[in-house]
Amino acid sequence: MQPIKIGRVLASDTSLQPVVEKARQISALSKLCFDFLPPGQAHLVRALSFNTRLGDRQLVLLAASPAAAAKLKLLSEALLRYLLQQGAQVNSVSVRVQPGVGPENVADRPAPRRLSRSALNALQALHQQLPESSARKALKTLLDHHFASMKAGEEKT
Numbered sequence: 001m002q003p004i005k006i007g008r009v010l011a012s013d014t015s016l017q018p019v020v021e022k023a024r025q026i027s028a029l030s031k032l033c034f035d036f037l038p039p040g041q042a043h044l045v046r047a048l049s050f051n052t053r054l055g056d057r058q059l060v061l062l063a064a065s066p067a068a069a070a071k072l073k074l075l076s077e078a079l080l081r082y083l084l085q086q087g088a089q090v091n092s093v094s095v096r097v098q099p100g101v102g103p104e105n106v107a108d109r110p111a112p113r114r115l116s117r118s119a120l121n122a123l124q125a126l127h128q129q130l131p132e133s134s135a136r137k138a139l140k141t142l143l144d145h146h147f148a149s150m151k152a153g154e155e156k157t
Helices: 006-012 014-036 066-085 117-129 134-156
Strands: 045-051 058-063 092-097
Touching: 014 045, 014 058, 014 066, 058 066, 066 092, 117 134
Parallel strands: 058 092
Antiparallel strands: 045 058
């Protein structure tokens, strides 16, 4: 027996057609946004909805961080023009922040970089030589953070 494909199930149920059509619209708009945005920005954005109430056809985008949202807001007018050139019937673009939208999960992040032993020795020596100052305190914080992360890494393995 072959598994039933979800597309067939959705297509066969006429009561779901408005939902299926809305999902197709959002997917098509999302692809257009992905094509328009710079590669570094595109993976931080996801189309959430396409509201068509009261004549306003608003595309709502979710950004993975406040910084990504700010960049997207700067690009929103150009994005809107691009969407219109591509035949999309959109009047406005709205941006919201929702951390975790992009692939920036902890599992996807690169491992933190470690300082070499010689770099650590040089920084420790510098810390010893510096007079009491904000620079010395900052260096101490950096060293403490580095050693704490090294210890945490050793405990995991």
